[in-house]
Amino acid sequence: MFNDNAGGGGEHAAELNILARARPERLKALAETVLDGMDAITVVTNRTGLVMVPMRDTVENVDFHLGEVLVSEAEIADAAGTIGYGMVTGRDLERAMAMAVIDLRLAGAGHDDAIAAFLLSEGAFLAAQDEQRMRQVEATRVEMETF
Template identity: 55%
Template sequence: MTRPPQSLQGWTHEAQLSVLARADTARLKAFADPLITDLPDISVVENRTGLVMLPMRDTAQGTHFHLGEVLMSEARISADGQEGYAMRRGRDLAAAMAMAVVDLVVALGHAQDACRAFLEAEAKAQSDADTLTLRRVEATRVDMETF
């Protein structure tokens, strides 16, 4: 399977997958559903769930270790020599398939403006949610003087 070096202007494939993996499930499914009609015949290569190890880094020692296992849903589809891929946390195979459809649409060069707009909106929503979480964490910080 081949893929253009940069699927959307200003978006690397890695960045696209990162945003799609965290995209709101309902919005992702709603966005992907009408995109299927414009695609050629799709072959489902994989559609499964499984456990993957969650790597972490000990910030004090700088060593890597596995924190535990995480349930993931994975989908891989293909059409016209291109491939769409997805891996999302949880057991929602429909959401993984929706993510793979969006990835395939981008790889095939279809609906580029709509896909870019969706990615930008989801990236903004994720950034806002991350900022809110960090503010909540910061609000619990206690400064202690050490004598």
């Protein structure tokens, strides 16, 4: 039900993950530079809403919904009908729109040097953040003796 590769496109899913978690100021700056080189776009969706947070019970091996989270969502299209999509946590429609602009560029023209460098640097930054967070979590682990 909650397969990371649902719909295929593992590389695209990884790129969207980086874009959704990227530092907002860097994401918005990149979108501004990308937007300068694009033709007119149409905003299809630009809204906030609640989405369910899926989790997996690893004991029972079943999916359930943990609760809801506020998200901002944007969908845009160019004249050729190519779609760009962005969804980020929280109430930041500019950030969602920036993500959609970059996704539209990736869908239409593919990677350029600026986008490739951004994805590489933000991916490395996020990986370092994730590693640090896991180290902090691991430091709280308690070993219990069982009788």
